[in-house]
Amino acid sequence: xxLEWGNHAPYILMAYGAGAVxxxxxxxxxxxxRRQLRQQLQTQWRREQLAAQSSAVxxxxxxxx
Amino acid sequence: xxxxxxxxxxxxxFYDIGGKWITVCMSLAIMLLVxxxxxxxxxxxxxxxxxxxxxxxxxxxxxxxxxxxxxxTMAVAAAIGYIWRxxxxxxxxxxxxxxxxxxxxxxxxxxxxxxxxxxxxxxVWDARITSELILLFLFFGFMALRHAxxxxxxxxxAAGVLAMVxxxxxxxxHFSVEWWHTLHQGATLSQFKKPPMDPQMLIAVLxxxxxxxxxxxxxxxxxxxxxxxxxxxxxxxxxxxxx
Numbered sequence: 001x002x003l004e005w006g007n008h009a010p011y012i013l014m015a016y017g018a019g020a021v022x023x024x025x026x027x028x029x030x031x032x033x034r035r036q037l038r039q040q041l042q043t044q045w046r047r048e049q050l051a052a053q054s055s056a057v058x059x060x061x062x063x064x065x
Numbered sequence: 066x067x068x069x070x071x072x073x074x075x076x077x078x079f080y081d082i083g084g085k086w087i088t089v090c091m092s093l094a095i096m097l098l099v100x101x102x103x104x105x106x107x108x109x110x111x112x113x114x115x116x117x118x119x120x121x122x123x124x125x126x127x128x129x130x131x132x133x134x135x136x137x138t139m140a141v142a143a144a145i146g147y148i149w150r151x152x153x154x155x156x157x158x159x160x161x162x163x164x165x166x167x168x169x170x171x172x173x174x175x176x177x178x179x180x181x182x183x184x185x186x187x188x189v190w191d192a193r194i195t196s197e198l199i200l201l202f203l204f205f206g207f208m209a210l211r212h213a214x215x216x217x218x219x220x221x222x223a224a225g226v227l228a229m230v231x232x233x234x235x236x237x238x239h240f241s242v243e244w245w246h247t248l249h250q251g252a253t254l255s256q257f258k259k260p261p262m263d264p265q266m267l268i269a270v271l272x273x274x275x276x277x278x279x280x281x282x283x284x285x286x287x288x289x290x291x292x293x294x295x296x297x298x299x300x301x302x303x304x305x306x307x308x
Contacts, residue, residue: 001107008117008182015121015175016102019128022171023098023280026164030287037294038307045304 074151076293077302083286090286094279101272109265121179123269127277129172132200133235135165135281139207140232143225153289155221156296158228159211160288164281166204173197184248192241193249196234203231217296 002009072078105123112119139161146154176194177187188194207224214220242249260267297303 005117005120008120011118011178011182012106012120015124015178016106018171018174018178019124022128022167026167026280026284029163030284030291033291034287034294037291041294041298041303041307044298045308 074149074153076153076156076297077300079153080290080293080306083290087283087286087290090279090283094276094283097272097276097279101269101276104265104272105269109269110263115183118179118182119266121175122266123273125172125175125179126270127273128168128175129197130274131277131281132165132169132172132197133238134278135161135168136200136203136228136231136235138285139165139204140228143221143228147222147225147229152296153293155218155225156289156292157285158207158225159221160285160292162204162208162211164284164288166201166208168277168281169197169201169204173201180248189248191247191249192245193238193247196238196241199234200231200238203227203234207231 002013005012101123105120109120109123111117139158142154142158142161145151146158173194176197180189181187207227210227211220211224214223241247242251262270294303294307
């Protein structure tokens, strides 16, 4: 079938190839961003949690005293 | 009706509803895309003047159509965010921009690739191509302006103004083939007239337009959900969703 396209084949394939690249980008980029967001926020929340725990431990002896 | 709009303004509601629609829209888009590509490449006839290169139309026309549709969506969302100060609307506008820019770049690229075998050149500075290039710069400008401010809300509002002003480019793109002499042909698809093309070609174009539109909706929901997670990261419900 591609042979029937003659000397127009490279142009047709280039156009559909570019379409495939754009679709893949639009499909995969938000997934990558989602993974990145999840990791970033989980690290941030864990850090906040640890900071809150350590400040609670530091305050406890003062309360007992 | 108003209840629906009030609900849409809630990031959590939009996040949930987006999650439900992504799978439906993406599945339909992929099915239509496969059918459209098959129809366009193997089942539709060659053009009597342009020959086989007419098959590029099935990518070029939907991409160009979606570039304008995406810009309209972005401008309407920006206007809603600007007037009623709705956060979700700004998030939608911000999420549309990269999708719109991708479709515009695709329309310009496929147009250039189609131009070479048809007109003998990749590029001419005619009104349609130049105004479409301006549309690409408007998308880039919107994204750049939004990130130029440390304050997110300020960036949203500034970029929103650009999006609203840039709407003036849309009728120029659409009517450029009527207002100026150009190598481009006039509009083939019209709401009021029977399209002057082979039914097999028409099926391919319509399948691809439907596929592009559904893909756009699914991509938009994906990106808006990411934007909501980022901007609402202080909320308890976002923690519950991600942990």
